[in-house]
Amino acid sequence: MNNVRIEADNIAFSYGEPRVLRNISLSIEAGELFAVVGPSGSGKTTLLRVLAGLEQPSTGNIRINGIDVNAIPLAQRNVGMVFQNFALWPHMTVFENIAFGVSKRMPVDESIDVRVERLLAILDIAETRNVRPVHLSAGQQQRVALARALVTEPRLLLLDDPFSNLEHGLRVQMRHDLRILQRKLGITTILVTHDLEDALCIADRLAVVVHGSIRQIGNPTAIYDFPNSIEVARFVGVENFIPGTLKHIESQLIEFFSPDIGALRWPMRDRPPEGSSVLSIRPHALHICPIDSFRDGRYSWIEGGIVTSEFLGEVVRYQVAIGNTCLSVKQPHLLGSPATPTGTPVLVGFDPSRTRIFPAARDDDAASARD
Amino acid sequence: MNQRHRQTAGKAWIPLAFLAAYLLAFFVLPVGKMLIAGFANEEHQLASGSIAIFLDNPLYIESLLNSVMVALGASVLAALAAVPIAVTLWRFRLQPPLILELFGFLPLFVPPFMLSLSLQSLLGRGGALGMVLQTVGDLDPALWGLPGMMVIEAIHYFPLVLVTLVLNTASFAQQAHEAARLGNSWSRLITRVFLPLGFPGLAFGMAITFLKTLDDLATPLSLGITNLIAPQAFFRVSTYGSQDPLSSLMAVAMIAISIVVWIVSSGFVRHGAIDWNPASGGRTLAIQPAHRRIGMLCLAGISAFYITCYSGMILNSLAGIWSHTPLPESYVLSHYASALESETGSFINTLVYCGLAAILDVVIGLAMARAIEHSPPRWNKALSWGAAALLSVPGVALAIAYLQFFQGTQLPLLGQPLDATWFLLPMAFSVRGLPFAMRACAFALQSLPAPYVEAASLSGASRLSIGLRVILPMMAFGLTVAFLICFGIAAVDLSSAMLLVPSETDAPVSYSIYLHMQTSTGRGTGSALAILTIGFVALAMSAFVLAARRGWNPASSFRRIMFPGTPTR
Structure with missing residues (x-):
């Protein structure tokens, strides 16, 4: 050939x-x-x-x-x-x-x-x-x-x-x-x-x-x-996009603020530009724990409540309401364990280093993309 | 746009130019000239002279009204007979076998005057049943007048109305049955589901019955009825020549009535929800044996009725001596031998005229279908309906238009007047078959999706090789169906043929049958010819069914082809 x-x-x-x-x-x-x-x-x-x-x-x-x-x-x-x-x-x-x-x-x-x-x-x-x-x-x-x-x-x-x-x-x-x-x-x-x-x-x-x-x-x-x-x-499977504002705090530290999840800080080497941004997290990068659980210091924790749950076999997909934001969370299904009931208050934890931050899309960008 | 695109676009205009030239020469200009002739005086100025003559003559007014009445009556009668039977089949979820479904389209491929002549043989004074039932009264259809013609046309087109109705509603029979089991009454299901669903099919079947009856020339003449518009136009042309303005006016009146009927019916057909494919998925409920028996009884009854109706012609074709006895005294096959021997010429004529018309139809239909397929979406529907509207041009009117337009035109090379040759016959046949050809060709095109040709192009094969080994074989079935449909429709177009045939030796089979049946000595041969023709059509349809069983599955395509103007996908 x-x-x-x-x-x-x-x-x-x-x-x-x-x-x-x-x-x-x-x-x-x-x-x-x-x-x-x-x-x-x-x-x-x-x-x-x-x-x-x-x-x-x-x-x-x-x-x-x-x-x-x-x-x-x-x-x-x-x-x-x-x-x-x-x-x-x-x-x-x-x-x-x-x-x-x-x-x-x-x-x-x-x-x-x-x-x-x-x-x-x-x-x-x-x-x-x-x-x-x-x-x-x-x-x-x-x-x-x-x-x-x-x-x-x-x-x-x-x-x-x-x-x-x-x-x-x-x-x-x-x-x-x-x-x-x-x-x-x-x-x-x-x-x-x-x-x-x-x-x-x-x-x-x-x-x-x-x-x-x-x-x-x-x-x-x-x-x-x-x-x-x-x-x-979105195409490669990221489902959670949280709009907010990004601020550079120190040389390698950033702060992301959203009214629903509050202010989160974590170190990042290649810092995105400050201003309106979108924080993206994959569903399987989020963890759910009972509300009174020990909060592992490696993760950032947010309080929310389970809205729906879908059993998908290998995983259970939960929709968790955090203020006006709804996050999609995928948890591995463990043998014999039932899905957490709807309405249960939970802690949602994530490792900030596993998230991505994008500048928020401007209206004129969206229009040019449509053209 | 690069050079290659410009070249392709340039080439695309060539078939479109031919198409435009054909439509202009053989449809727009002749019909346009006839329209003008109907409303103009000898100085070619608009005048109301011929209109006044037409309106002053009670015979013409009566003929026009009679034609409308007979056509309307035939459509209504056919519908009245078809609806209860279609409801029964729907109620019992009995889908007729494909062959019976196809025979439903037989009225388009067999001229109705054959039924008229057969019924005269059967019910006439010297006929088989007429003799037996003479105590009841005189049953000769020739004596029934306009109601007789109405009944004959209704009987002839009833299968078409029934099959269009059945095809429109069959997909939902299963759901209706399930709804009935859930507690809905059948009367409610019939009024709220069956009738709205079936209406497009019913409207289409009734419209075709109306248009064909209005245009029918041979049936009224075979019954001795002359106070109809088509025979009157025929007599005017025969007596006063093709330039007679009154015949133009009559033709224009026929076109106007046909267009109104077509527009009205197309409104119903277009807005109907047509589901061509039988419902799939879900569990098919078993049909109760009693229901199956009732449904089969219906179909068997219909089949027996038609065999009885045509038995007059069958008996005639086999009768040796048959005079004032219920059945022939002796049976012979000599009429068939005579038909095959003496009518070789008319068979060849039919093959030539209808073959040429069908080839033209396939070529023009392909060009039209391709043009419509590539037209902008907003034009697509309008063009489809425009092409389908050709159905509303009666054969008599088209023939008169041709005779007027081409009079005096010399055929190049031969130096003969065009209207003294058979050349106009295939052209008229092709225009009449075009709506069906376009549909069939659209399906032939759909059987060749672009990737199949692209795959061949990428393989490096030459254009000739791709054409011969990929395009032609893949479209062959669709094009053959298109050819056969157009051939069949042309073969029964007696209204155009009676006006355009220059001499008896140039007559096609349908016209020869008509001529034979006018004489008492020729009835045997004429009947044999008719039976051979019907047999040929039945054979072609059976071959189609065999092909369908071999996996080509053209049934649903065939249904769609027969409903011009409806969506093709």
């Missing part, structure tokens, strides 16, 4: 107004599995289509190994793509689906049959060779779609939410298999998904796209632990 580096400079795209993609710039290294994640309608599939050449950007350039490919016809770009619904041609057998187009593109150093059979074997779908797609399971269809995308030995593999049609167990298996295959082939791959878990599991790096622009690029742990904006934090 060919290893290629993809670069996109200031890509913009629109079907009219408003713009779907705005000033997208990214660089994907050779052999990397790069994920593009974001909420529905954020423009991530459009970005993939632009990179594939299925859509022409309004402005900007795409370079593959340094060569501008904007003017190169679609069929000559040598890009493989797995579509969200797999798009397997229903009137062709699995073999015909995979073999379609292979003879047209490259000098074939082995027969089409051998190449297709090899892929069928690698993807463990050899027994479906003469079957039509309608008779395949979702997992088999996905493998066939992958084989079809790989059979021409593309320079770039694009995956448009390929796991969305699979049930959970199969999804886990398929993304594991895909990762192994991708590493084995070393093919540069771009995965678009709305599911954060898919991206975190298998991507080398990921980009979070919100409202048509890239908000953050980084490796999975960096994005998860250190989201750089409220939107990214």
Whole structure:
């Protein structure tokens, strides 16, 4: 397989107004599995289509190994793509689906049959060779779609939410298999998904796209632990956002004040700017204790009352009212222990170093994001 | 916009330009000229002369009112017969099998004059039942006058009204049954659920019955009824030529009435809540055997009634000697042999005219469907309804418009006058079939979502290869259905054919059947031809059912195709 580096400079795209993609710039290294994640309608599939050449950007350039490919016809770009619904041609057998187009593109150093059979074997779908797609399971269809995308030995593999049609167990298996295959082939791959878990599991790096622009690029742990904006934090699972005011107290000490939780102080090396801010805390970074419990000095403690509880299996999710703020708290479920009843007064504790502080969004920022 | 986009946009205009040219040449200009001719004098100035002549002649006024009355009566009669049966099937949750459902659309593919002729053979003075029942009275439909025509048209279009009603309500039969078990009375469910749900289908079925009856030329002529607007227009053209302003006025009146009916019915159809797919999920309640038996009895009764109605034609096609006896004295197959032997020409004519019309319809329908699909949302609905409104142009009116517009036009190369050739027939057929073609093509397009073509494009295959190996096979079924529907609708369009056929040798099968049935010696051959035609349509529908069983599942698509103007998704 060919290893290629993809670069996109200031890509913009629109079907009219408003713009779907705005000033997208990214660089994907050779052999990397790069994920593009974001909420529905954020423009991530459009970005993939632009990179594939299925859509022409309004402005900007795409370079593959340094060569501008904007003017190169679609069929000559040598890009493989797995579509969200797999798009397997229903009137062709699995073999015909995979073999379609292979003879047209490259000098074939082995027969089409051998190449297709090899892929069928690698993807463990050899027994479906003469079957039509309608008779395949979702997992088999996905493998066939992958084989079809790989059979021409593309320079770039694009995956448009390929796991969305699979049930959970199969999804886990398929993304594991895909990762192994991708590493084995070393093919540069771009995965678009709305599911954060898919991206975190298998991507080398990921980009979070919100409202048509890239908000953050980084490796999975960096994005998860250190989201750089409220939107990214919301996408990576942060549920609690407490508005308040930030003050710098000493050189490495800050104070966050909110009418509901009062004033909290803790040391922070890279201090965010003073002023209106939002404190974000993950639900599982909060702890609940009975109101009269010993207050562990490592945590900041706030008093509140349980409004609702939901048993989710591994965890119990509580909504705790603290003044006018409602915090979402996830506590591990312990064998045999019932959920704390609604209305119970509790202490909510958190380690301030595990929180993130963002400047509060201004109205004009929000408006420009909508544009 | 980059160069590639500009090139694509440029190419997209080519089919649109062809589409506009076709609609302009074969619909807008001919109908427009006819409209003007109806209200203009010889100096081409607006004048009320022809209107005055029309209004002064009691025969024309009577014919116009008779036509409206017969069409309205036929629609109401068909609805009155269909509602109780549909309620029974709904009450007992009996969904007719696909083949019966498809046979419900048979009235669109079989001309009603065949039923008229069959009933005359059956109930006429020398007919099978007529002889037996002569003590009761004279049952010959030809003697019933306008009520006879009303009844015949109602019988002919009743299955269509029934099937549209059933399809509109079937999805909710299960929920209604559950609501009844929870204590709601059936009378309340029928008035509050069945009727509001079924009304769009009922309105559509009644509108089609009205429009087709108003436009029907062969049935009244076969019954000897001439005081209707379509026969009067036909006689005016036959007697005074195509430029006769009164025939234009009559055609305009027919178009105006049709448009009003179409608008009224479309109001009901559009605002109805149509759920095309049978309810899914939930436990299906078992149908009680007694209920199933009652429902099946209904369907069997309807089937037996239609077989009896057409038995006159079946007997005629097999009768050797049949004179003043309830049943033929001898049975032969010679009429079929004669039909196949002597009418090869009309079969070929039908294949040529209807085939050309259907091909045109598929091509134009595809272009229209694609244009509508890519139009802005606010235009989308209006364009769909605009195209569906072509249904309200009667065949007689279109034929008169063609004869007026193309008179004197010479066919290039051949040097013949256009109206002296069969060329206008397929064009008229294609315009009439366009609303259905557009629907079918819209579904054919939907069977090819963009990712399937994009996947092929990315694989590096050539455009030709993608076209032949991906696009064509995936759309083949939808396009074949479109072709067959348009072919079938064209094949029974006798109203246009009777005016546009230049000579008997150029006649299509439906017209040949009509001509044969006018003579006592030709009735056997005519009946055999009719039975062969109906058999062919039934065969095509059965093939469709077989294809459906093979997993193509086009049933719901077919239902949607047959309801032009309703949402396609």
